[in-house]
Amino acid sequence: MAINSKTRLEALFPQLSSSSYQIKSPATPQYNCIAWAAEEDDRWWEPVPVPGYYWPRRIPREVTLASLTMLFQRLGYRPGADETLEAGCEKIAIYADFSGAPTHVARQLANGKWTSKIGTLEDIEHDLEGLTLSDYGTVAQIMKRSA
Amino acid sequence: MAQTWRTEAAHRSFVTQMAMHPAYQRIIGLGPEVIPLILKELEREPAHWFWALYALTGEDPVPSKDRGKLDKMAQAWLKWGQEHGYQ
Numbered sequence: 001m002a003i004n005s006k007t008r009l010e011a012l013f014p015q016l017s018s019s020s021y022q023i024k025s026p027a028t029p030q031y032n033c034i035a036w037a038a039e040e041d042d043r044w045w046e047p048v049p050v051p052g053y054y055w056p057r058r059i060p061r062e063v064t065l066a067s068l069t070m071l072f073q074r075l076g077y078r079p080g081a082d083e084t085l086e087a088g089c090e091k092i093a094i095y096a097d098f099s100g101a102p103t104h105v106a107r108q109l110a111n112g113k114w115t116s117k118i119g120t121l122e123d124i125e126h127d128l129e130g131l132t133l134s135d136y137g138t139v140a141q142i143m144k145r146s147a
Numbered sequence: 148m149a150q151t152w153r154t155e156a157a158h159r160s161f162v163t164q165m166a167m168h169p170a171y172q173r174i175i176g177l178g179p180e181v182i183p184l185i186l187k188e189l190e191r192e193p194a195h196w197f198w199a200l201y202a203l204t205g206e207d208p209v210p211s212k213d214r215g216k217l218d219k220m221a222q223a224w225l226k227w228g229q230e231h232g233y234q
Contacts, residue, residue, distance in 0.1 A: 012158045029194055030217045033160045043215030044195075048163040051207035052197045052223075054215025063163050104160045119158040119165075120194070135158065 005122055012118075013134045021126035029120035034068070036117035037092045037105040038075060065140060068094050068102050077143035083128050085112035089144045093128055096140035103136045148174055149188055166198040175199050186228040193221040200224055 005027070010017040034045040046053035047068075049061045056074060060067045069079060072092055081091055091108040106114040106128065113125045132138050152170040159165045166172075174181055182203055185196050197220055201207065208227040213219035 027157075035215075044162070044217060045215060046162050048161065048166075048198065050162070050198050050201050052201065052209040052214060052220050053162065063161055102160075103164075119156070119160055121157050136160075 009118065009121070009124065013131050013136070015133050016124075016126065016130045019127045019130040021124050021130050023122045023124050024115070025123040027121045031117060032119065033105045033117045034071070036115065036123065037072075037107040039107075063101055065094065065096060065100060065102050068105065069141065069143070072105075072143050076145040078145065079141055079143050081142040081144035083108075083139070083142055086144070088147050090147050091142055091144045093139050094141045094143070095131060095136040095138065097135070097137035100140070102140070104131060106131070153194065162195050162198055165195055171199065175202050179203055182228070183233050186225060186233055189221050190225055193217050197224065 005023055009023070030044070031041045032044050032046070035041065035043060038045065043054050045055060047055055047059075047061045047063050055061055056071060059071045059074065077092055081089075083091070083093065085108065093106045093108070093114065094102050095104040095106070096102050104116065106116040106126075109115050109125065114128055115123060115125050116131065117123050128139055148170040152165075152168050152174070156165040156168040156171065174185070182200070185199055188194070189196050195217075197209075206227060208223045209220050210223065213223060
């Protein structure tokens with residue numbers, strides 16, 4: 001992977017440089033972190049109330065923790081989990097900024113690491129803390145479902 | 148401005164957040180005269196210009212089955228541009 005990608009990611013997310021992470025895909029604007037957390041990579045899931053974007057029906061079209069929580073509940077996840085790796089469970093983590101507005105979603109992998117699509121950039125495999133103390137803020141909620 | 152926006156908003160997870168970038172807002176602020184330039188940019192390299200196009204035109208040319216599919220969204224807007232004399 002090009003050195004420029006790592007330099008850019010570490011500038012955006014300073015915590016990455018002191019943690020273990022790997023770039024796993026080329027940059028693409030075709031899908032975002034919500035799609036990736038929902039295990040899709042061919043469309044952009046967007047709560048913005050502007051026509052043209054995909055968003056599941058009957059989930060409020062707003063960038064709020066409540067809306068994203070409802071979305072992942074629809075996908076079988078339940079709130080109140082922690083970041084540990086649990087046998088038989090799949091987990092997602094929702095990041096939020098200082099105002100509580102969601103900024104990002106990551107999905108836990110079978111090895112306990114987390115996978116994230118970074119905006120229109122690359123997919124990375126990382127620790128949850130690697131994306132904190134940045135525009136993504138902190139982890140606001142972790143949800144889990146049976147695998 | 149387009150390049151500034153591409154660089155500085157690339158890590159944002161939602162178009163809602165990308166579109167709030169000052170460069171993106173300045174592009175919308177240029178008014179309908181910028182529509183041909185956006186369509187040309189969309190043709191050159193598909194990106195999330197759809198908020199701007201909707202804000203400038205009030206149109207929604209993307210079929211339901213293609214919602215969220217960037218290349219199809221771009222194609223729908225380029226077709227709309229041709230039909231409205233922009234290319």
